[in-house]
Amino acid sequence: MAKVNVKICMGTTCFVMGASQLQDLVDIAKKKYGEDVEVTGSTCLNFCTHSSEYSKAPYVTVNDTVIQEATIDKVLQEIDRKLNENE
Amino acid sequence: MSNNNSQSIHLKKEILARIIEAFLSDDYAENTRLIPYAMRPKGAEVPYRCCVYKERAILKERVKAGLGFALEDDDETQPLDKYAKAALERTKPEEDPLTVLDAACAGCVPSRIYVTDLCKGCVARPCQSACKFGAIDMVNGRSKIDGSKCKGCKMCMNACPYNAIVKLAVPCEDACPVGAIHKDDNGITRIDFDKCITCGKCVAACPFGAVNEKSQIIDILKNIKDTDKKVIAMFAPSLVGQLPGNIYQLKTAIKKAGFDEVVEVAQGADITTINEAKEFEERMEEGQPFMTTSCCAGYNRFVDKHLPELKEYRSTTGTPLYYTAELVRKANPDAVTVFVSPCVAKRKESMENPNVDYVMTYEELGALFIAKKIQITECEEDKSGVEGSKQARNFGNTTGVAEAVKSVAKNPDDIKPYVISGLTKETAKDLKKFVKDKSCSGCNLVEVMCCEGGCVGGNATLNLPRIARKELKTLLDSSEDLKRED
Numbered sequence: 001m002a003k004v005n006v007k008i009c010m011g012t013t014c015f016v017m018g019a020s021q022l023q024d025l026v027d028i029a030k031k032k033y034g035e036d037v038e039v040t041g042s043t044c045l046n047f048c049t050h051s052s053e054y055s056k057a058p059y060v061t062v063n064d065t066v067i068q069e070a071t072i073d074k075v076l077q078e079i080d081r082k083l084n085e086n087e
Numbered sequence: 088m089s090n091n092n093s094q095s096i097h098l099k100k101e102i103l104a105r106i107i108e109a110f111l112s113d114d115y116a117e118n119t120r121l122i123p124y125a126m127r128p129k130g131a132e133v134p135y136r137c138c139v140y141k142e143r144a145i146l147k148e149r150v151k152a153g154l155g156f157a158l159e160d161d162d163e164t165q166p167l168d169k170y171a172k173a174a175l176e177r178t179k180p181e182e183d184p185l186t187v188l189d190a191a192c193a194g195c196v197p198s199r200i201y202v203t204d205l206c207k208g209c210v211a212r213p214c215q216s217a218c219k220f221g222a223i224d225m226v227n228g229r230s231k232i233d234g235s236k237c238k239g240c241k242m243c244m245n246a247c248p249y250n251a252i253v254k255l256a257v258p259c260e261d262a263c264p265v266g267a268i269h270k271d272d273n274g275i276t277r278i279d280f281d282k283c284i285t286c287g288k289c290v291a292a293c294p295f296g297a298v299n300e301k302s303q304i305i306d307i308l309k310n311i312k313d314t315d316k317k318v319i320a321m322f323a324p325s326l327v328g329q330l331p332g333n334i335y336q337l338k339t340a341i342k343k344a345g346f347d348e349v350v351e352v353a354q355g356a357d358i359t360t361i362n363e364a365k366e367f368e369e370r371m372e373e374g375q376p377f378m379t380t381s382c383c384a385g386y387n388r389f390v391d392k393h394l395p396e397l398k399e400y401r402s403t404t405g406t407p408l409y410y411t412a413e414l415v416r417k418a419n420p421d422a423v424t425v426f427v428s429p430c431v432a433k434r435k436e437s438m439e440n441p442n443v444d445y446v447m448t449y450e451e452l453g454a455l456f457i458a459k460k461i462q463i464t465e466c467e468e469d470k471s472g473v474e475g476s477k478q479a480r481n482f483g484n485t486t487g488v489a490e491a492v493k494s495v496a497k498n499p500d501d502i503k504p505y506v507i508s509g510l511t512k513e514t515a516k517d518l519k520k521f522v523k524d525k526s527c528s529g530c531n532l533v534e535v536m537c538c539e540g541g542c543v544g545g546n547a548t549l550n551l552p553r554i555a556r557k558e559l560k561t562l563l564d565s566s567e568d569l570k571r572e573d
Binding site: 010011012013015016017018020021023024043044048049054055069 | 097100101104126329330331340450453454456457460461462463464465549550551554555
């Protein structure tokens with residue numbers, strides 16, 4: 001089964017707008033999914049600069065899906081969806 | 088506890104970033120006027136309020152607070168560009184740092200105990216028997232509370248087997264440790280500034296984001312823009328872990344944002360620690376029962392306004408900011424000094440200290456980085472200047488001040504700390520008891536921090552204390568211990 005890759009944008013904008021608290025996802029995902037999901041912090045993914053849309057920060061990517069105004073719950077839901085697609 | 092990721096706080100940071108962007112643009116006044124329209128353009132979805140017009144009206148009020156104005160006596164007929172210009176013209180910030188946005192305030196029904204529809208009108212009537220004030224009658228087969236007799240003791244609530252009785256909450260009022268919040272005739276929240284200790288708990292508590300700080304960001308940007316002026320940032324120890332990167336990268340980032348010099352307030356915390364340890368030893372020798380710390384601005388104001396009997400037990404040592412600003416001013420008499428703060432309480436302390444010109448919260452610093460598109464993790468490390476000690480850098484963390492004092496005390500084992508992590512209605516009662524008993528339950532050094540968890544839980548922080556502390560620990564592990572020379 002292909003691994004699900006989660007990237008949390010840790011650029012300044014996303015961090016200030018709430019990504020700081022998404023760092024918990026690393027531990028949560030490890031506990032919940034083990035080796036099936038990998039969560040990493042990333043340098044700026046440039047979503048905020050593309051459109052000056054910092055109102056939608058923080059951004060997280062789950063494989064190639066971009067999540068705006070990301071919260072831990074939103075990201076976990078998307079991970080579940082991806083894992084179901086994989087099955 | 089600070090809820091620094093709620094949507095109302097997200098909104099506040101976005102507005103600050105937009106105000107700063109407008110200031111940096113070629114038409115500051117006009118672009119400020121357009122902020123509510125840019126955030127809620129024609130046809131945009133209406134996320135929170137009844138219609139796009141009300142959304143914009145509230146955003147307009149938020150922008151005014153971001154420009155540093157009070158909403159209590161604002162002139163609604165004036166467009167935002169007038170306010171933007173007026174912000175540039177003022178020479179010093181307004182006195183009281185908090186303001187309530189009328190349009191945003193939901194006018195929550197007054198806090199009281201209320202019998203809901205779940206009441207079965209049972210035969211046992213435990214609520215009636217539990218009420219010591221005879222405030223409960225049976226009306227139409229249900230319990231009804233007579234507001235004029237009810238004391239809000241909650242005995243009936245606890246007695247009801249159906250959980251039919253609830254306390255109607257008013258979050259700002261409930262969070263205020265000193266009863267400084269009341270309703271005006273229209274049910275809108277008003278802050279009594281004679282009682283207010285500017286702790287910022289109402290700012291964090293209101294789910295509508297109706298209590299705002301009056302920002303000084305325009306005043307600061309104006310000084311940065313003036314190339315004749317040297318502007319110096321002094322950052323509090325609790326900044327560590329609030330932004331990406333380490334503090335050395337942060338120093339570079341703050342300079343990139345326009346400051347000429349960046350100073351660690353931990354430098355002053357070292358002086359506070361040594362002075363406080365000496366003072367503690369003197370007081371104990373004189374036979375005093377206990378001493379309290381004096382570094383938290385909210386706590387200091389609480390003592391001054393609400394518990395003056397505690398003054399004689401409070402340390403007379405200056406705050407870390409006091410000593411830092413004194414050193415900075417001495418070395419740079421003409422510079423403009425800006426304290427980078429985790430909370431609104433320090434705004435009030437700074438207004439009373441001629442060595443501190445302005446305060447910029449962590450939220451405002453974050454917004455400044457956003458507007459200037461500064462990537463902190465890409466910045467070089469700047470290790471110039473005085474480094475704070477391990478103890479000083481832990482000052483903004485609960486128990487940090489007591490531990491620092493203990494670390495330099497002649498007889499560390501003589502120090503028995505009592506830690507208050509969060510000034511609430513309950514812990515305020517504990518302090519009153521200490522004064523009354525002239526003793527603090529076997530302890531002798533009372534550390535008081537107004538915010539839960541210490542300054543890392545301040546109302547204007549950007550991270551959860553738990554996560555910020557991990558970054559802090561990394562820094563502490565590589566910092567030098569404080570030495571006392573005498």
